[in-house]
Amino acid sequence: MVALLEWWSGTECTLYTDPASYPFYGKEDAIVVLNHNFEIDFLCGWTFCERFGVLGSSKVLAKKELAYVPVIGWMWYFLEIVFCKRKWEEDQKTVVQSLQRLKDYPENFWFLLYCEGTRFTQKKHKISMEVAERKGLPKLKYHLLPRTKGFCVTVQHLRGKVCVSSVVTAVYDSTLNFRNNQTPTLLGILNGKKYHADLYVRRIPLDSIPENESECAIWLHKLYQEKDELQEKYSVTGRFPGPTLSPPRRPWALLNWLFWICLLLFPLCLLLLQLFHSGSAFTICTTVLLCFAASLGVRWMIGQTEINRGSSYGNKEGQLNNNAQVSKVTNKDSRTTKTSAACTAGIKNNHEQFSTKQEGNTQLDQDTGSCSC
Numbered sequence: 001m002v003a004l005l006e007w008w009s010g011t012e013c014t015l016y017t018d019p020a021s022y023p024f025y026g027k028e029d030a031i032v033v034l035n036h037n038f039e040i041d042f043l044c045g046w047t048f049c050e051r052f053g054v055l056g057s058s059k060v061l062a063k064k065e066l067a068y069v070p071v072i073g074w075m076w077y078f079l080e081i082v083f084c085k086r087k088w089e090e091d092q093k094t095v096v097q098s099l100q101r102l103k104d105y106p107e108n109f110w111f112l113l114y115c116e117g118t119r120f121t122q123k124k125h126k127i128s129m130e131v132a133e134r135k136g137l138p139k140l141k142y143h144l145l146p147r148t149k150g151f152c153v154t155v156q157h158l159r160g161k162v163c164v165s166s167v168v169t170a171v172y173d174s175t176l177n178f179r180n181n182q183t184p185t186l187l188g189i190l191n192g193k194k195y196h197a198d199l200y201v202r203r204i205p206l207d208s209i210p211e212n213e214s215e216c217a218i219w220l221h222k223l224y225q226e227k228d229e230l231q232e233k234y235s236v237t238g239r240f241p242g243p244t245l246s247p248p249r250r251p252w253a254l255l256n257w258l259f260w261i262c263l264l265l266f267p268l269c270l271l272l273l274q275l276f277h278s279g280s281a282f283t284i285c286t287t288v289l290l291c292f293a294a295s296l297g298v299r300w301m302i303g304q305t306e307i308n309r310g311s312s313y314g315n316k317e318g319q320l321n322n323n324a325q326v327s328k329v330t331n332k333d334s335r336t337t338k339t340s341a342a343c344t345a346g347i348k349n350n351h352e353q354f355s356t357k358q359e360g361n362t363q364l365d366q367d368t369g370s371c372s373c
């Protein structure tokens, strides 16, 4: 996939970073915090990993659903990718266990965290800003409100310990944009469309991030406010501040791709040709059906990257947030708690009735939810 981006579509990637931080990239374990607005942002992430020699040890806190994507998901499972259900009560134990395992990782790794937890849509943004308002946090224009639990637990568990081989020394605050308001897609890449990615990376030593959970959460919210200001600058000027450095693309991804093409695709084509020449009508029909099913499968996999087919996570503010509110308000005022609990129950009901991944239908949940609130 990296070869497709770099060599097939010829997409260019420019890095904006402080030259003093540059020598550290690829030479230390790091936590990467990235904005989540584009369908191919993970692919651009991989490209940079490749250029700094850490592609094989690029890790991520990924949603569990991706573990079931054929080939890619299975590969991630074996690469010790950390999966989460995005339900903290269920994730807490497994995420901590996976992070503990990463501590023994023998090579330098980058652990990617999309703290927004889901990709940016107008609707998710609106809901998340309502949450921000309720929490008394400043509104963000270009980001969703970050979910702090995953970040804080990662910082806590990957923080330096003398007795382990892997010591995370920094957080890379990264912001990705595409030139000229391009909205790149995987299908675009497959069609050979060229994009231009700009990535801004700021290296923040891990020591400067508070260890305490609530202070760490405040720190992350502040970071996202700064990221938002940076995005504002980019949207006005069309570039990030500071010097640019473009690490050159390397031939390995292409060579790897060519190797597999020769080994697999060439004999496969020969086999198909032979089959069409000498096979029975039944064999030919079965083969055509199999090819059709395989192409549908690949199309489904590509669909996993499409934002308009994304999950409903972050669309259901009512449910998540009122749950949180119930526990918070309980201590203060039992009458309010009842109202909040009733509200939660009402919304849960609505979710059961209208539960769907489609944005339009989820709107119904939200409409009803906010009315009863």
Ligand SMILES: CCCCC/C=C\C/C=C\CCCCCCCC(=O)SCCNC(=O)CCNC(=O)[C@H](O)C(C)(C)COP(=O)(O)OP(=O)(O)OC[C@H]1O[C@@H](n2cnc3c(N)ncnc32)[C@H](O)[C@@H]1OP(=O)(O)O
Pocket (backbone or CB within 6 Å): 032, 034, 042, 044, 045, 046, 048, 049, 058, 059, 060, 061, 062, 063, 066, 084, 085, 086, 087, 088, 089, 091, 110, 111, 112, 113, 114, 115, 116, 117, 118, 127, 128, 131, 144, 145, 146, 147, 148, 149, 150, 151, 172, 174, 201, 314, 315, 316, 317, 320, 321, 324
């Ligand atoms: C430099 C180059 C880049 C290098 C690239 C390196 C590596 C590349 C490697 C691989 C690439 C592969 C790419 C694959 C991509 C796959 C990515 C994903 O799958 S992203 C989705 C999964 N990941 C995450 O969600 C991570 C972030 N989330 C978290 O950390 C969460 O905390 C969690 C651990 C998942 C737990 O989730 P939960 O929902 O239970 O979270 P929280 O408890 O944190 O949230 C509740 C909290 O949020 C408030 N709330 C409610 N509604 C909203 C809302 N709509 N918006 C914001 N906040 C909301 C709610 O009030 C609660 O608040 P509080 O805690 O105060 O009570």
Ligand SMILES: CCCCCCCCCCCCCCCCCC(=O)OC[C@@H](O)COP(=O)(O)O
Pocket (backbone or CB within 6 Å): 039, 042, 063, 066, 069, 072, 114, 117, 118, 119, 120, 298, 301, 302, 304, 305, 309, 310, 311, 312, 313
């Ligand atoms: C030569 C022929 C080439 C054929 C190429 C076929 C390529 C098929 C590739 C399929 C790749 C599938 C990888 C899926 C990675 C998607 C990562 C992603 O962006 O996940 C989104 C989550 O973060 C958040 O999810 P949402 O809550 O927004 O929903």
